[in-house]
Amino acid sequence: MNHNINIPIRAARRAGAVIIRYLEQRKDVKVDIKGKNDFVSEVDRQAEAEIIEVLRKAYPDDAIIAEESGNYEADSDYQWIIDPLDGTTNFLHGHPYFSVSIALKYKKRLEQAVIYDPLRDELYTGIRGKGALLNDRRMRVSGLSGLQGALLGTGFPFKIPHHFECYMNTFKALHPQVSDIRRAGSAALDLAYVAAGRLDGFWEIGLQKWDFAAGVLLIQEAGGLVSDFSGGQNYLKTGNIVAGSPKVFKGILQSIQPHLSESLKV
Template structure:
């Protein structure tokens, strides 16, 4: 295992331990609102601090982009951190949340780790070396028919700005597929695409820390990731469409007539 991947795994497991220890006392946690439907708990902060501390002990000059504390300046190595993706699920005792850690080197994703502490599932990826789940190699699904596919998605719940645009995409995919799941933790949704539990996934308005690790997992597992204009500006726009090469093609063909022009411009598809 690459030394930096080993450190990322250690940091993710340390954060997962903090999260799981807190599950017995959720009702006593201090909780704030970042937005109308966006919550943050003291555990988010503690888990993030633990991740940064663990990585800094090994790499004191590295930079960070973290959900709760923002940017920490450093060199060309940037750790992208979501300490608890699925905070609302966690606060309700709904066991669908994860730690997500990615490393970018000069702008390129090099390492990705997603840790599900409720199942002790560890997803890891290194650029050019494949993706793993609990040390077993994983691949995206081989599903080739949309009417047999199970897709994942996420609602644009933080703002109603893109709700109509999202619903316009949801309807044709809902009609065309065998099922759609919205579990509320994008990092795990992307990990599930990487290991074939989901055949595809799409969402509008994600943040870089929500998807950086998951995107590398999918690519290293043989999948395709684009925005809604078939470009690669998903980290900037927050709009993502992903699956196996065949499933991605089928999903894009299905939704293309319904993609809002504003979303296309956001993804760099309209000038």
């Protein structure tokens, strides 16, 4: 591959600078409603524009899937998957948990990943076959032998409320078995935390591919496992994801499967 990881790193840092610049003036930020419980701000759009400018300057022939501006179709095997501000609601409330997420897919495989936490200046990077790093230090998923003592991350399906009862059943199945469960509001950063061993596992229903594409590769390169709810590899299509260190991953999957509706088992 002729794609340099320093390019998406530069793009993520530029987007992060936009986010931080607006943070103290966030109450004056223009916000539009995309749908129920789904917001987009001028910060999202400006951060995304910064990312696209960097990527298109370096790789003008690549395709881009971006959360806010849609698709830049191209006849290319290279496809960038971008979330300029994962955790917009957190940002708008000054809740300090949000991130920039950029992934590169070549044909059907994720090849590069960058997740940037601009508040903490923490940069998570991964390259297929070369491992995953947090600020230049190698990341490994946690070594827990099962769910006992695990700290899990998750997200409520607030955009798809018809799945909420099913989700709560999975939550009830897992909660008695683990140390605790966190719902922090940025799936990309949650997945980066799994790769770094700060969370032992994660599950969520109905994510968009830009929410988790980069995080998936980080976890895989840090020694973890990722699947859809059936245990397969169709998560980029379904948006349903289970991730974690190997034995925690297995425990999550086995615990939630009996509580899934038929539509979520595919």
